[in-house]
Amino acid sequence: MHDPHHHLPQDNRQEVRRVLWLTLWLNLLVMGLKATIGFLTGSLSLQADALHSFTDSANNILGLFANRFSSPTPDRDHPYGHQKFEAIGALGIGMFLGIACFEILKGAIAKLIEGQGEITIGLGELSWLVVVLGINIFVTFYERNVGQRVGSAILLADAKHTMSDVWVTILVLFGLLGIWQARVWDIPQLQWLDVFLAFPVAALVFRSAWEVLTDNLPWLVDEMAIAPEAIHKQVMTVPGVLNCHDIASRGLLGRQVFIEMHLVAIAEDVATAHAISEQVEKHLEAVFAPARVTVHIEPKAYESAHIGFDGTSSSHP
Known part of the structure; x- marks a missing residue:
């Protein structure tokens, strides 16, 4: 007789949980920094980016809940294991991203109609944004490496989301650099960079949501796994x-x-x-x-x- 448990996947939930807790605190720090600088400077694209980072923190909390229930070991009520709980958690991430995308677009359109207010940005705020970018890059590669090693859908989905956050932050940083230089070059039209950048930010958020959904839906609807x-x-x-x-x-x-x-x-x-x-x-x-x-x-x-x-x-x- 062969061991009935040798066909079960390894239970790596403890390691996944440790990664989620660490990245949760880092994401909360990132969100706080972006929101503070966004409100102090009046930058819409940075406030939208802070909202994107809020979904990162929400994803970590969601991931911790999914992780708690996604044991691969079968029991009486779940004879096929509980791993689909993790896929449901990943779908929740997609849902959060969709909401974030809608909020960003709503804010940008409102600014286009009502007009853009004055944005005041200095070297100090830009320096903090570089620190934020560094944290995001660390979180992305750390989560992706652990996710690939232990085969965790939630970590890979979260790393994908944080990667989009990296690109968003780079985009916003360039926009704010342009606005910072607008006073030096005396081109007030550059103030509109902030509103226009909110649209590609929303597109990147939507792309992340779509990828998370297409990665996890086949698993939930029992699509063919092997030809x-x-x-x-x-x-x-x-x-x-x-x-x-x-x-x-x-x-x-x-x-x-x-x-x-x-x-x-x-x-x-x-x-x-x-x-x-x-x-x-x-x-x-x-x-x-x-x-x-x-x-x-x-x-x-x-x-x-x-x-x-x-x-x-x-x-x-």
Whole structure:
């Protein structure tokens, strides 16, 4: 008998939680600095950026909640584990981003209609923004590295969001540099840079939201995780397999996948057929790890040419 837990993904929630707590405090610091400088200078693009950073902090809190419930270990109520809680958390991030995008656009359009107020920006405020940019860059690469190493959807989604925050901050910084120089060059029209920059900021926020949604929806709606042809190819390498068909897979490759199929084995008795199916399970669990594989043994007469559920058929008779 093989260990029933070897097909489960490793539980890295404690490490994810540590990263989320650290980045939460850093994001709160970033948000506070941007909001303070934004209100002191009257910069709309910086206030919008602070709102974007607020969603970073909200995402960390959301991530901590999702992390609390997303154990890969099955229980009575959740026999397939709880990992989709993390995908739901990531979708929440997408929702926050959508709200932020709407608020930024609303503020920018209002300024276009009502007119732009005077923006006062000095070297001190610009220096603080460079510090903020440094913190954002650190958070992005730290979260991305840990997220890739432990395979955490929430950390990767959050790193993607913080990366958009980096570009937003760079954009806003350039705009404020232009406004700072407007007095030196005596070009008051440069004051409008702030409002116009709010639009590309909103576009970057929307792009982040779209990416987070498209990364996590397939997992939640049980989209095919592995092409049935790829699974069929692996199964046919196991000695004693005559045919496999009706292959289905779901989950996220690299995180955890669930594979099921019907198998026809070259065996005259149930014990031999079972032994072959066990070999198939072990082989697939090794190739597509972490995976949970269910094999349904059928008699020779049930042999089928349909590999998957889309009319794909094997070259075998």
